[in-house]
Amino acid sequence: MYRFGVTPWERYGKAAAPSIAAVLDREEAERSRPLGRALDLGCGRGQFTPELGRRGWEAVGVDYVPAAIEAARRKGGEGVTYVVGDVTDLSPADLGTFDLFVDIGCFQGFDTERQRGEGRSVSALANPGATLLMLAFGVTRLRARMGGVSQAEVEAAFPDWEMLDVRPAETAGLGWPMNRSSPRWYRMRLRPDGDSRAGA
DSSP states (O other): OTTTTOOHHHHHHHHTHHHHHHHHHHHHHTOOSSOOEEEEETOTTTSSHHHHHHTTOEEEEEESOHHHHHHHHHHOOTTEEEEEOBTTBOGGGOOOOEEEEEEESSGGGSOHHHHHHHHHHHHHHEEEEEEEEEEEOOOOTTHHHHOOOOHHHHHHHOTTEEEEEEEEOOOTTOOTTGGGSOOEEEEEEEOGGGOTTTTO
């Protein structure tokens, strides 16, 4: 899709930038400085990763598509690095651990097995008290073409995480039929007993 210039998620990201900023503002209001490390899951060409860096996170973007990562690196950004990697199996990437994970439209495109792979990967890299912010479409009749997940599927993939909040996401910038997909923001926090490195 990058090769043919078909990237509707980038168009949506521009239209929804104010609502995405509001979600990050809320997250950061509960934290002290320095903010820590943030991982942008499925970062693509680095649409959101530089914003994390600008806000003071030590930001890392990861994506499976080398051409997208190359484009992100050309874009640059202070305090930002990019890595080619599979979000459903991040162990080979040797990324270290993180305090915040951001998934904007990545998880929703996976089947159940890969969703749970992402859940395991994120949990393995999460510092105690880490937060996950996920933007995902709801389930529609066109799920096979545009993705979409239910809250139950999100929770099943992240059993070590507590669901803190679910709220509707902005639909401006989404053409039909995506504007009918009921996008939602999910906010989760790693449970104290869910830290995969506890006791290590």
